[in-house]
Amino acid sequence: MNYKAPKGTKDILPYEAHIWKYIEDKAQNILEKANYKEIRTPVFESTELFTRGVGDSTDIVNKEMYTFLQKGRSLTLRPENTAGVVRSFIEHGMHRLPSPLKLWYKGAMFRYERPQAGRQRQFHQLGLELFGIENPCADAEVIQIAMNFLDELGLSGLSLEINNIGCPECRNEYKKQIKSVIKPKLEDFCPDCLVRFEKNPLRILDCKNEKCRQLLCLPEIDSVISRDFICESCVAHFEELKEYLKTLNIKYTVNKKLVRGLDYYNKTVFEITSTNLGSQNAVCGGGRYDPLVSTLGGPQTPAVGWAIGMERLISLCKVPEEKPLDVFIVSDNKKQALKLASELRGLGISVDLDFLARKFAKQMEKASKTGAKFALILGEEELKTGTLTLKNLSTGKQESISIKEIPQRIFSLPLNF
RNA sequence: GCGGGCGUUGCCAAGUGGUUAAGGCCCCGGAUUGUGGUUCCGGUAUUCGGGGGUUCGAAUCCCCUCGCUCGCCCCA
Numbered sequence: 001m002n003y004k005a006p007k008g009t010k011d012i013l014p015y016e017a018h019i020w021k022y023i024e025d026k027a028q029n030i031l032e033k034a035n036y037k038e039i040r041t042p043v044f045e046s047t048e049l050f051t052r053g054v055g056d057s058t059d060i061v062n063k064e065m066y067t068f069l070q071k072g073r074s075l076t077l078r079p080e081n082t083a084g085v086v087r088s089f090i091e092h093g094m095h096r097l098p099s100p101l102k103l104w105y106k107g108a109m110f111r112y113e114r115p116q117a118g119r120q121r122q123f124h125q126l127g128l129e130l131f132g133i134e135n136p137c138a139d140a141e142v143i144q145i146a147m148n149f150l151d152e153l154g155l156s157g158l159s160l161e162i163n164n165i166g167c168p169e170c171r172n173e174y175k176k177q178i179k180s181v182i183k184p185k186l187e188d189f190c191p192d193c194l195v196r197f198e199k200n201p202l203r204i205l206d207c208k209n210e211k212c213r214q215l216l217c218l219p220e221i222d223s224v225i226s227r228d229f230i231c232e233s234c235v236a237h238f239e240e241l242k243e244y245l246k247t248l249n250i251k252y253t254v255n256k257k258l259v260r261g262l263d264y265y266n267k268t269v270f271e272i273t274s275t276n277l278g279s280q281n282a283v284c285g286g287g288r289y290d291p292l293v294s295t296l297g298g299p300q301t302p303a304v305g306w307a308i309g310m311e312r313l314i315s316l317c318k319v320p321e322e323k324p325l326d327v328f329i330v331s332d333n334k335k336q337a338l339k340l341a342s343e344l345r346g347l348g349i350s351v352d353l354d355f356l357a358r359k360f361a362k363q364m365e366k367a368s369k370t371g372a373k374f375a376l377i378l379g380e381e382e383l384k385t386g387t388l389t390l391k392n393l394s395t396g397k398q399e400s401i402s403i404k405e406i407p408q409r410i411f412s413l414p415l416n417f
Numbered sequence: 418g419c420g421g422g423c424g425u426u427g428c429c430a431a432g433u434g435g436u437u438a439a440g441g442c443c444c445c446g447g448a449u450u451g452u453g454g455u456u457c458c459g460g461u462a463u464u465c466g467g468g469g470g471u472u473c474g475a476a477u478c479c480c481c482u483c484g485c486u487c488g489c490c491c492c493a
Contacts (some may be wrong), residue, residue: 004484004485007484007485058491058492059489059490059491059492060492063418063490063491064491064492072479079492080493081493108427109493111491111492111493112418113490113491113492114419114488114489114490115485115486116486116487116488116489117486117488118486118492119491119492119493122493124493125493126493127493192489194489203491208489208490209489252426260492261491261492262492271493278487279487279488279489280491280492280493282492282493283493284493285492285493286493306493307493308491308493310493311493312493313493326438330451330452330453332451339482359449359450359451360450360451360452360453361449361450361452361453362446362453363451363452363453364451364452364453364454365452365453365454366453367452367453367454368454369452369453369454375453377451378430379451380451381451389451389452391452391453393453393454394454395435396452396453396454
């Protein structure tokens with residue numbers, strides 16, 4: 001029997017793992033500087049959390065969840081992490097902590113979809129959530145952090161799109177108006193949009209079907225889209241956010257047709273896309289979700305957050321080379337070699353050695369191929385005299401040395417070694 | 418759920434009906450039993466994703482099936 005990783009899953013192989021670590025370290029660094037604390041929640045939650053939280057009109061809930069029954073309880077592998085973090089927030093009474101509460105997370109998410117470029121069934125997100133602040137300065141900080149993070153990774157070809165989809169009240173009015181102008185032309189729209197018309201009419205706005213897009217440009221429809229349908233307080237929120245972004249020197253474009261697929265969003269929504277990805281070009285997506293905490297049974301708490309798709313991000317990053325190994329021990333005495341390795345590791349030096357006890361030439365070859373900076377020779381001669389031979393593998397120079405001198409020799413190497 | 422492309426060794430591949438299935442990389446051994454990264458020599462696929470069929474003869478043609486991949490939908 002040949003076993004393969006299941007469809008839509010991938011191994012992160014040893015030579016790729018340092019890329020993940022590099023990115024995660026960078027994120028952690030940036031987030032902690034802004035006082036975000038890491039939270040780790042379970043990879044599965046009760047199914048109801050997602051049907052309530054993410055929304056049962058969404059594709060995620062309708063056709064993409066990995067759900068299983070355990071002793072009569074329905075559980076689901078998390079398709080996203082906001083609902084889980086909010087559940088934890090409520091369960092542990094975090095609303096009593098000083099506001100704002102800033103959390104971040106990273107981990108695997110699961111959605112049953114047809115895999116393609118930039119999309120897997122098990123994928124990883126890194127995200128943050130900011131609770132307790134209604135003012136758009138929170139939206140601005142969150143966006144600023146995302147942009148800063150992507151910037152520091154040296155990404156190019158990114159663009160930030162923002163929109164304000166209103167609060168539940170004004171959005172209902174907007175839906176009515178959209179429906180009324182679309183209705184006369186309804187039969188010209190694609191079959192998917194016919195379904196959307198009933199279930200979630202705003203989703204028609206970001207349909208990628210060429211015909212639908214043209215229909216949306218008809219003057220009578222376009223005028224409804226481009227008019228600010230949102231209520232005064234939502235407009236004020238949006239205007240203020242734009243001022244913050246301007247002050248922070250963050251470039252953005254307003255995209256009136258940007259609608260996010262998760263039911264919990266209100267007011268601000270945004271997306272960061274890259275021209276260097278395939279058709280799944282969103283690296284980061286997020287927005288404000290003021291109603292969610294109370295929907296899930298907690299006290300009314302405003303919140304805003306985003307998530308970044310790790311696999312998509314990694315495909316865009318140029319990452320520095322892995323640090324080379326400091327020392328490779330060449331020896332025909334395995335016991336002494338292992339002992340030496342353990343001593344040097346204790347001093348903070350990275351050390352490997354040959355376990356096959358091959359001849360010196362082979363061990364030297366291995367030392368080279370491993371990419372070690374030094375070969376440290378511990379043979380009969382060295383054992384007799386109580387010394388070691390340290391060979392610089394890039395210059396070929398070697399010297400007799402005592403164990404005490406090793407750290408100094410190794411750490412004094414210039415950085416561009 | 419619906420479309421397109423592709424499956425030859427650990428990896429990248431040549432081969433499109435005719436004897437033992439090129440080549441390159443990696444790996445292993447030797448030249449070189451205490452000195453590498455360069456070089457040279459040698460080794461590693463009873464078998465072409467799997468099953469069935471056509472044929473004297475199939476990686477190559479036909480049918481079925483499985484897997485991967487890209488796109489639609491949707492999302493990070």
